[in-house]
Amino acid sequence: MCRRFSDSIEKFEGKGAEGLRSGALWGTLSRSPNGTDPLLFLGEYEHTLDQKQRLAIPSELREVIDPKVHGDAFIAAPGPNGYLWLWPERTFANLSKDLGGSLVGDPSMHDFERLVFSQSARVPLDSAGRVRIPDRLLQKFGLGGPVMILGVRDHLELAAPAAWKQEQERMQPSSDDIWRRARLALAAAQQRHGA
Numbered sequence: 001m002c003r004r005f006s007d008s009i010e011k012f013e014g015k016g017a018e019g020l021r022s023g024a025l026w027g028t029l030s031r032s033p034n035g036t037d038p039l040l041f042l043g044e045y046e047h048t049l050d051q052k053q054r055l056a057i058p059s060e061l062r063e064v065i066d067p068k069v070h071g072d073a074f075i076a077a078p079g080p081n082g083y084l085w086l087w088p089e090r091t092f093a094n095l096s097k098d099l100g101g102s103l104v105g106d107p108s109m110h111d112f113e114r115l116v117f118s119q120s121a122r123v124p125l126d127s128a129g130r131v132r133i134p135d136r137l138l139q140k141f142g143l144g145g146p147v148m149i150l151g152v153r154d155h156l157e158l159a160a161p162a163a164w165k166q167e168q169e170r171m172q173p174s175s176d177d178i179w180r181r182a183r184l185a186l187a188a189a190q191q192r193h194g195a
Contacts, residue, residue, distance in 0.1 A: 039064055039088060041151030046161060048146050053138060054130040055147055057086075061156065062129050073124040076137055077116055079157060084141040086131070086156040089122065133158075 045058045057074075071089030079085035087095070100106065102113060119140070123131040138144060141158065148164040150157040159167070171178060 039154050041153060041156055043151045045149045046146055047149060049144060053135060054132045056130045061151060073122050074131055075120055076123050076133060077120040083157040083159045084137055091154060
């Protein structure tokens with residue numbers, strides 16, 4: 001069961017931690033008025049890998065993706081939090097382009113590039129809205145059977161349900177501090193960009 005919210009994420013700010021509590025699964029997504037990036041994936045969904053290691057991406061998440069703008073696949077890549085992240089293909093390509101070229105690139109980036117790109121895979125959406133996650137990634141990230149699909153702004157994160165529950169329990173007591181740090185980081189970013 002999913003609750004859908006049509007209003008923007010700012011609506012949650014006034015609710016603090018209560019706005020993020022999730023007794024039931026919920027979710028929504030938005031796209032910019034002209035249909036291009038940035039994407040906004042929100043919510044959490046529990047789906048099960050089928051016998052062929054395919055994972056159904058919820059229709060609420062798929063409907064925001066325009067194949068002409070975002071590509072017709074995801075890139076499965078390791079995230080810094082230990083979860084497997086799914087990026088719309090062209091979003092990932094644009095972020096990669098921002099890293100610069102490898103041939104004469106920054107030597108400090110070489111380890112990062114080897115770590116991320118060698119462990120990534122292109123996972124096309126099939127006609128039923130599923131992606132097949134390579135076995136090596138399922139094993140590396142401890143995924144099998146039920147999988148939590150988390151909408152995290154411009155990408156999706158895949159986690160084992162028990163790991164996600166544990167992470168939620170870890171974050172909940174410090175949710176007020178998480179909101180405070182996010183507001184400070186946003187204010188600092190706006191100040192740097194002259195907003």
